């Protein structure tokens with residue numbers, strides 16, 4: 001029986017030749033199916049290939065009894081229920097490189113159209129009006145372009161904008177001064193980028209951390225008359241806040257390729273003359289579609305034929321005999337990485353992982369991968385997995401060292417992760433307690449005993465009478481329930497920490513209030 005592959009969004013014919021010509025594959029192309037229609041046929045298929053239109057929901061997957069692989073012809077997998085796919089053992093792969101150039105070029109097209117108001121002028125002329133007064137633009141020459149997210153696409157946009165003699169200032173959690181200098185751009189914190197730029201373009205993934213990254217408060221920081229671009233993902237810019245900022249003239253123009261809800265029709269932003277827009281066309285070029293279709297077709301074929309593949313978004317593929325021994329430490333190791341990613345400031349440069357106690361007897365390489373995955377995924381999101389985490393770290397010049405230490409420091413097993421960024425070095429240690437699950441037992445020089453799960457608040461403060469009470473009262477006043485609290489200090493009256501577990505995520509204003517208490521040095525919210 002041939003493998004049956006369903007392609008449910010339009011894909012380049014040339015790009016899928018490898019599938020069409022494979023003798024062991026039968027390709028079905030059916031675009032525009034409703035969810036109900038998809039649910040009724042999906043049980044027949046071994047592979048599903050989509051772009052961004054098809055919503056691969058949990059419900060759809062519950063009908064996909066034969067499905068082995070979902071191929072996303074593109075980067076973002078936010079239209080795929082990843083967790084459900086993972087639980088059902090369905091591999092999700094994407095094609096992360098094929099549409100980078102097209103999307104960077106689309107961003108440049110939007111930048112030029114925005115600065116010269118070309119779509120607005122074109123519309124007028126099409127209505128037979130020769131209006132030369134209403135469309136006075138601004139030059140890009142000498143202006144500052146702020147880039148938020150300097151990954152594949154952001155970096156290509158930077159190169160092209162330099163050709164227009166723009167000054168580039170960028171923020172990305174993995175960018176350092178040295179890397180910025182090599183690229184001939186300026187590195188700055190997010191607030192500086194927002195405050196200095198004449199044009200701001202976002203190129204991050206849409207993650208919990210980047211959802212509404214640009215909202216009311218951020219618009220306030222910007223220059224009067226700033227121009228905004230989003231060719232990444234709807235939701236990175238808060239659409240209500242953008243509407244408001246255009247209405248009060250803070251923002252002179254916005255170019256949007258993506259929206260919080262797509263398709264975006266009858267959208268209030270589209271009624272504003274300052275807004276130009278395209279219907280998610282960043283990757284819509286012959287070349288990009290061919291590239292992603294080729295990449296995804298090869299990968300799908302490899303998975304169906306049980307051959308090695310590289311762009312898995314969700315797969316931990318560890319040999320079973322190793323897996324059995326180290327798997328109990330998987331969650332702990334990933335959590336330690338994620339904990340440090342959220343605790344530290346600055347761009348990661350070195351990760352040093354030490355294993356002690358029983359762990360010295362095991363092959364700990366899978367755990368090291370998990371630490372790196374936890375650390376990178378906080379900023380890079382869905383694209384990081386167990387397989388590609390070390391590679392992604394290497395691409396970002398992050399060095400990784402793994403050591404075993406026979407001194408067990410009182411724990412039967414202990415993982416200590418030290419993260420050095422360009423601004424600080426922080427350490428966290430965790431252990432797996434027999435029958436009791438994992439614990440964080442040390443943060444920097446402070447001993448603690450915290451379950452690494454849920455919403456945590458990490459507070460550095462001065463050890464003075466009454467601080468703990470004031471923190472409790474403030475949180476209580478804002479209806480934040482403390483589930484557990486751990487306090488640690490180095491010396492009486494010196495530096496101390498509190499680690500709280502809270503029942504539900506605290507609002508940002510509450511954390512800001514905490515930070516304003518006299519003895520509090522800083523407050524970090526950590527979600528595990």
Ligand SMILES: NC(=O)c1ccc[n+]([C@@H]2O[C@H](COP(=O)([O-])OP(=O)(O)OC[C@H]3O[C@@H](n4cnc5c(N)ncnc54)[C@H](O)[C@@H]3O)[C@@H](O)[C@H]2O)c1
Pocket residue numbers: 075076096099100103148149150151152153154171172173174203204205206209210213231232233257258280281282283284379380383
């Ligand atoms: N419009 C389209 O058709 C289209 C096409 C391709 C990709 N995309 C989207 O473009 C975006 C970028 O894609 P890419 O391939 O360049 O991804 P990438 O992973 O190469 O780059 C994303 C960068 O964002 C950075 N980042 C994460 N959190 C950040 C934060 N809080 N502040 C600043 N930077 C942050 C990451 O460190 C990373 O370097 C994604 O959202 C992708 O889905 C859109």
Ligand SMILES: O=C(O)CC[C@@H](O)C(=O)O
Pocket residue numbers: 051052053073074075076077099280282283284
């Ligand atoms: O399929 C498309 O055209 C959108 C692709 C793009 O948003 C991506 O994330 O790769």
